[in-house]
Amino acid sequence: MIFFELEPSDISNLNDADLREMVARLCEAELIRQEIQASCVLWGGAQEAADGGLDVRVVNAIPLLKPGFVSRENTGFQVKKNSMSKAACKKEMLDKGTLKTVIGDLLEKKGAYIIVSGKDDCSDKMLSERLLGMKSALEGLPNSEDLLLDFYGRDRLSAWLRQFPGVALWVRSRLGKPLSGWRPFGRWTSTPVDKDDEFLLDEHPCVIDMNSHHKEPIAISDGIRLVRERLERPGSVVRITGLSGVGKTRFAQALFESEVCDNSLPRANVIYADLGDDLTPTASELVSYLIANDFLSYLVLDNCPPDVHRKLQKQVSSNQAKLSLLTIEYDISDDRPEETEVIHIEPSSEQTVSKLIQKRFPSLGRVNADKVAEFSGGNARVAIALASRVGADETLANFSDEDLFQRLFNQRKGSTESLLESAEVLSLVYSFNVSPKEFHDELSALSRIGGFERDRLNRNHAELLRRQLSQKRGSWRAVLPHAVANRLARRALQNIEPDKINAELLKTDNFRLFKSCAHRLGYLHDYEPARYLAHTWMRIDGPFRNIAQCNAELLTALTHIAPVFPDVVLIAIEKASEARDFCSRDNQHFPTFVRLLRKIAYDDQYFDRAAGLILRFAETEKAGENNNSIANQLASLFSLYLSGTQATPARRHAFVNGMLNSGSLRQREIAQEILRSAFEASHWSSFGEFDFGARSRDFGWQPTTNKEKLDWYVGYIELLVPFLDSDNEPICNWAKAILADHFVGLWSYAGCFDILENIVRKYGAGGKWPDMWMAIKRTIHYNGKKHTPELFQRIEALEHLAAPADPYFEIEAYALTNTWDHVEVRGGDYTENSEKIHQKIEKLGELASSEPDYLERLAPRLWEKHIDALWSFGKGLAKGSSDQALTFDTLVHLIKKQELEVVQPILFCGFIAGVHAGDPGLSRKLQESVLDVPELKPYFVNILSATPIAPWGTKKLIELAKAGELEAWRFQQVSYGRVHETISDDDLSELLAALNGLTDGIFSTIEILSMRFFTEKGSNYSPSDDLRSVGRQAILKLLSMHRDEISRQQVHGMDRVIAECLSEPAPKNEIRDIINLLCSGVETYRLYGFELETVIAYLVKKYPEFVLDRVLIDSENSEQLIYLLFKDRVHRSSSPLNLAPIERVLNWCNGNQDRIHKVAGAVSAYTSLDKESQPLDNPKKVVLSHHITSLLDAAENKVAIVETIFSRSFPSGWSGSLADILEVRSEAFADLLNHVSPEVREIARTKLSLLNRSIRENREREAEEYNRREQRFE
DSSP states (O other): OOSSOOOHHHHHTSOHHHHHHHHHHHHHHHHHHTTOOGGGEEEOSOTTOTTOOOSEEEOOOOOOOSOSSSOSSSEEEEEESSOOOHHHHHHHHEETTEEOHHHHHHHHTTOEEEEEESSOOOOHHHHHHHHHHHHHTTTTOTTGGGSEEEEEOHHHHHHHHTTOHHHHHHHHHHHTOOOBTEEOSSOTTOOOTTSOOOOOOOSOEEEEETTSSSOOOEEHHHHHHHHHHHHTSTTOEEEEEOOTTSSHHHHHHHTTOTTSSSSOOOGGGEEEEETTSOOBSOHHHHHHHHHHTTOOOEEEEESOOHHHHHHHHHHHHTTTOSOEEEEEEOOOSOOOOTTOEEEEEOOOOHHHHHHHHHHHOGGGHHHHHHHHHHHHTTOHHHHHHHHTTSOTTOOOTTOOHHHHHHHTTOOSSSOOHHHHHHHHHHHTSSOEEOOTTSTTTHHHHHHHHHTSOHHHHHHHHHHHHHTTSEEEETTEEEEOSHHHHHHHHHHHHHHSOHHHHHHHHTSGGGHHHHHHHHHHHTTOTTOHHHHHHHHHHHSTTSTTSOGGGOOHHHHHHHHHHGGGOHHHHHHHHHHHTTSTTSSSTTSTTHHHHHHHHHHHTTSHHHHHHHHHHHHHHHTTSOTTOOTTOHHHHHHHTTOSSSOOOOOOHHHHHHHHHHHHTSOOHHHHHHHHHHHHHHTOOSOOOOOSOOOBTBSOOOSOOOOSSHHHHHHHHHHHHHHHHHHHTOSOHHHHHHHHHHHHHTHHHHHHTSOOHHHHHHHHHHHTGGGTOHHHHHHHHHHHHHHGGGSOHHHHHHHHHHHHHHSOOSHHHHHHHHHTSOGGGSGGGSSSOHHHHHHHHHHHHHHHHHHHHTOHHHHHHHTTHHHHSOOTHHHHHHHHHHHHOSSHHHHHHHHHHHHHTTOOSSOOTHHHHHHHHHHHHHOHHHHHHHHHHGGGOTTTGGGHHHHHTTSOOOHHHHHHHHHHHHHTOSOGGGGGGGGSTTGGGGSOHHHHHHHHHHHHTSTTHHHHHHHHHHHHTOOOTTOOOOOOHHHHHHHHHHHHHHHTSOHHHHHTSOOOSHHHHHHHHSSTTSOHHHHHHHHHHHHHHHHTTSSOGGGOHHHHHHHHHHOHHHHHIIIIISOSOHHHHHIIIIIOOSSOSSOGGGGSOHHHHHHHHTTOHHHHHHHHHHSOSEEEOOTTOOOTTSOSOEEEOHHHHHHHHHOSOHHHHHHHHHHTTSOSSOSSOHHHHHHHHHHHHGGGGGOSOHHHHHHHHHHHHHHHHHHHHHHHHHHHHHHHHHSOOO
């Protein structure tokens, strides 16, 4: 893509002043790139001035770390439009035979002096001559070598320009060669040239940082500083929103004006476009270009719809771009894209608008300007449109708002009723298309509603555009600002019968217009005719007669009109909910209904019904659902801040209480999510948008006093207290866990001191609530330093109260908690701290060994969860036991009583390890006895692995595997840690051979071998042939399975097993069998090649001859197999066949031309040069692959190979721009123009011409599609 490049001849066409300004702008851009203030660049004044001054000076640009075209921290440029000979260069530096003072100053500062010519192209010889001429001017001066001399001809200037697209765009505009729609810094608001364009500042708070918590408006000057600060970060994305006409574009322009506040952004680096214009290149193409070339630029995109913004934002953020993006949108929705700083601009003060009108229309006078400003409500565009319709001799003091409104559509002499009527009809819809060929000619449909000719409507709309009361984007139009459009729409609804409107809008061909009208009605909720029209759509014969059967497009229209009558829509949803599976995730439109119900739940009066329906939806999703979670949306309504509802705290408390006491397990799970949201005490984030048509909406109820805030939290805590008294132990523990989980926030941030103290005192004293004790300790550890002395005393006292008061509760607190949950392990040496905890737990185990009832009370929690502390506790039990066999029997007896579906055997493992330390013989006896305990037998491998596996243990494992007494996956325990190391290769081979015979046993074999083959550096371990053979048998069996059986398993370390088992000296017949199984599986779609990348890549790399035999010789359908093995890829930078050593591939071909052509069709013609080895559908740079060029050299029919390369230039599937992909590949294809073969060069020229034509055609098609798709208003 070449967008900004200029030819040297273009530079020659600049006049003197523009050439000088270009050099100055380039210097500014150069310094900004190095994070040096542009104010170091000084320029101005007449070029012919006789004061011996420099045209452009760079002064004290410190530190200049990367000297380039600005070569020293003090550099002077003498800019000449004409050619400069050697003699002219010397003459330019002297004043009456003496070196000019300004150059002497540069010499003193060890700076640089550069002569710039807008006419010269300099070869090396010409440059040397000019430099000699310049040096001769310094002859005889001391330290003359301290001054760096240089000469820039137009060729070097054009190279400099290529680095700064913003400056290049400015040059293009000066030459009359602008890019279509793209502009440098200038009067983006189209202020007339003869009018003052000063940016007016006042202290009126009208800028809102939508990413801040409180979203308080700030003054316009503070807003300017805020946005500048954010855009200065490379890769930043900022979005400016606000009503049309409030001055968003002028605000963006001011960011680059040095006279507005301090530290303006560099105007030399900014590029601007209005997406309403036809852009070439498109915005997406330009962003790609700026990112690809690493340009440090500011891109300002006006009238940028939300979906376009999101697409461009992803482009910027995913490429670590230096580009900063600023988008502007008139849209009145609460548009807050992710990873974007959103700045919202409210209307200016009336005083500022009045000043603007007085500047723009001085003949109006102060009184009229004030009246216009008052009517406009701070909207500059409305004010200017109205002021332009007022005569110099008129007085508006006694005009009503209606008089002034009508004046917007009047000629200065007499009214134009036709213009007002047209504006009314056009405002019935949010936007419309003026093309007679698109969307069934919407202008004709609107003209029929209005009862007049299409041409008349079209002419009147053109006048609205001229008056800036309408905006255009391609063939799309919208009456704006919305304040004007909404008022016009009210008049239309008053003047036109609903039946006449529906007669057109309810036609199938006009469905888009119907949706757009629904969009408009959503902003007229307080207007009865709007409500009446919307009601007609809800009737038995209307489009919304049964919303359960509405498609996605109709539901979009429903969400538009919902603000008009939320009560009616709520009743309609309630009626629809009677249908089976409506309130379910199985309803494909559930996200739409849930979002809509959430907005209706804003009103206290509708909360219970709307939230109740959301709850019904949420009950149908599985616990922990993260994809578009309904439970999370419901929970967000119960946040202290940013809830999006005005439902009272009491109403929301009651709603949750109803859920807790419903007896429904699922409702209790959802209530837990709600409580998590309700108990949030320090970090709040919003969930979705807050807008609802034009209804007055805020972020929801929030406390205004500390008491209200405390009552909020206490109310939810009190809901859980009754469950702490429950006899149902699981429910009691559930409530305890919630309170313990949220204690830190509820104490430190919410300040619920009294109620928490009372709860701990009643339910947790003396260690009866270990999790709560841990939570209190965490609070002291993380937040104690922030507490006042009095508060710190209280929480310390609470910690003492909750601490274990006897050994049993201490055991509960330590043995049933993972060691990393103890705050004592944090801070200092983790390993040392952790070891201390383990020692303490071991001591507690010793203590428990002499208290049998302790174990009785601790069960079944000893085996319910995987808790690392239980290993140390088990070791301690063994260590303290006077009769280890008896203690083991006691544990077995206890576990038999528990009726657990899944046992966590870590306690037994720790106990066995403890026994083994003192009596290996007894530990073996106990391990063997496990096989006689049905509850423990499945965990025999775990318990055996607790000690180094002795030969008897290996033998037992082999017996169990051969008999199939344990599921194969249980043997994977052998792969964990270094368990397998005590097993010999012979025994391991026998064990794995037995596992290969079990269902899914090969996956355990692969897992174990993967760890076996993972050796540390310096190890001399080499697996036995038998072990490798067992691995090959596992691979053979894997490749004989169906892909669904394979995908159900997680296969780890496959690459390591393949590399070891398939390497030399693997029997050739087994390798061929593996290749054959793979190919036959892929041919029959039993296997997918792209799921077996590792296997294919290794076989191609190590055994290319065998693979090529099977694919190209032995297969009945080579073409299909080539595609499935080598081309059918989602994420790949090249065909696996490109991994094969090319020498071996060519040897296999052995000059056989048929083979050469088949291989050429199987390898990748292009390979990526990107460091990331991106897939070929998206690289920045590719070359012809070594394989394809080698095959081309070996082929006799070279034309056929070039044809293959050409055909492979067109991807079978891609994302993004096809033109971009083709352009990247065409650059690589062009290398064939330099091939030694004339035949290749000739066909390459022909094909390259076709490729370039395809690029042009696709570029035009993509631009057309882009504009059609992205110029819409909705």
